Amino acid sequence: LTDKFERVCIIGVGLIGGSMALGMRKLKLAHEIIGLGRRIENLKQAKKLKIIDDWSLKPEQAVKNAELIILATPMGAMPELVKSIAQNFKPKVILTDVGSTKLKMIEKILPLIDEKVDFVPAHPIAGREKTGAKYADANLFKNHWTIITPTQRSSKKGVERIKRLWQALGAKVAIMNPKEHDEILAYISHLPHLVAYGLVSTIWNQEQALPVLRFSAGGFKDFIRIAGSSPEMWRDICLDNKEMIFKALNQYQNQLEKLKQMIVKEDGGGLEKIFYESKKVKEKVEKQNG
């Protein structure tokens, strides 16, 4: 609580950046929050909604006196952006981000920044099916995990401040290395999305031969919602986390083939065993979430 930031720059005032800004303002965690981005209408709306104190279209100027800079643009845009603003960073600035993958992003950013920059990457695992500042929600991160992945350029104090920031926003915080983060996310987020994309496109291809979509029920509607996420974001994630996703996808393909062979061989006992296991996983997760 003695830990207020002076000038904070949030680059990319979308759902995530906007929700961070709104939360920080409500909790008075910053003296001044400047929103930066490319879409003037979005920034104006963010100011009108009191999500940010002010805005600018010129990050290279606006970051000059910032004590904390948050990269909340699409991941693909981050390296180019950092390149254009890094020479204006104040010494000991804390630079953080909210990207969905970590290893490749860090590899790209590290050579672009000075040794004096306190670079503390983070990833809030929160829903992202809507986009834009107008959906900003100060409670978006509440009870969700944020994973911090320190680098060789993260100071102990920087990690501590980013950790306290996320805890103040209501998140559960875990600290791990970037590789472990990317591996975990490959299983619990990237693989499920690819599985959903594969399913929706299979059914869409089938739709030409036999109209099935009109009968879509409960379970399938969840897949459709998942597969409605931002195409650009998921393209970037697939390319950035290629190796881990490849590993997880292979395991999944083997498991699915095993299920198919059980169906072909009419192995009811084998199927039932796997289905029971899944039911137990459900009960385990429900218990864990209280």
Added chain:
Amino acid sequence: LTDKFERVCIIGVGLIGGSMALGMRKLKLAHEIIGLGRRIENLKQAKKLKIIDDWSLKPEQAVKNAELIILATPMGAMPELVKSIAQNFKPKVILTDVGSTKLKMIEKILPLIDEKVDFVPAHPIAGREKTGAKYADANLFKNHWTIITPTQRSSKKGVERIKRLWQALGAKVAIMNPKEHDEILAYISHLPHLVAYGLVSTIWNQEQALPVLRFSAGGFKDFIRIAGSSPEMWRDICLDNKEMIFKALNQYQNQLEKLKQMIVKEDGGGLEKIFYESKKVKEKVEKQNG
């Protein structure tokens, strides 16, 4: 509305059978509804909750004067059950069911029943993640599809009465042949469940090496919920609809392999195209659902 049933027997007073009974009672669509089953506690509770008028543990006796018999037990139990009660059917009784697959079930039931039985299979596509009469809900079928699949033993009048029954319960009704039903359901229901079972078991296997479940977020939680459905029911569905599921699974495996190859080759454009297509499917389905 002049179409009230006299004595109705519902065999298997679980979520589906119980919800039908409750709806029919509320709408006064039957003079008397008898619940039949094996678990006396469940039947007693159903009577107490005014879901059924009375109950019996002896279907072979109770069906004697029934005008409508609804099979709402697990699919695997239906043929044996019909065998044990068919000799007591009243002529022109309407026999219907609520099973999730149709072709194999009909093949098994037809040789067991008299020519005078009016056999009109139906399948309400409604959530089934909870089980037992205590979850009965008269609105369970509202705005969901019920598919009726007439057989060579369905009279025009019988189909019409079952159709009106489901419409009265709030369902949208489609009439098609059993093969078409099974093909459609393979895509929109059976494939999604297998995909979810495959995913949950893959992640569960991984959990031994690297604990990932504690970080499970939005999308994956939907998979977990889907994969928590009744193992026995899904075993029966997989065995009964083997051919159609095999066809749908093969198409899905090909599509997933295509996605994997795009990731391996870092074909961002190809990935984005498939992801955009899925987003359009989402918008199409949302529009269709109003």
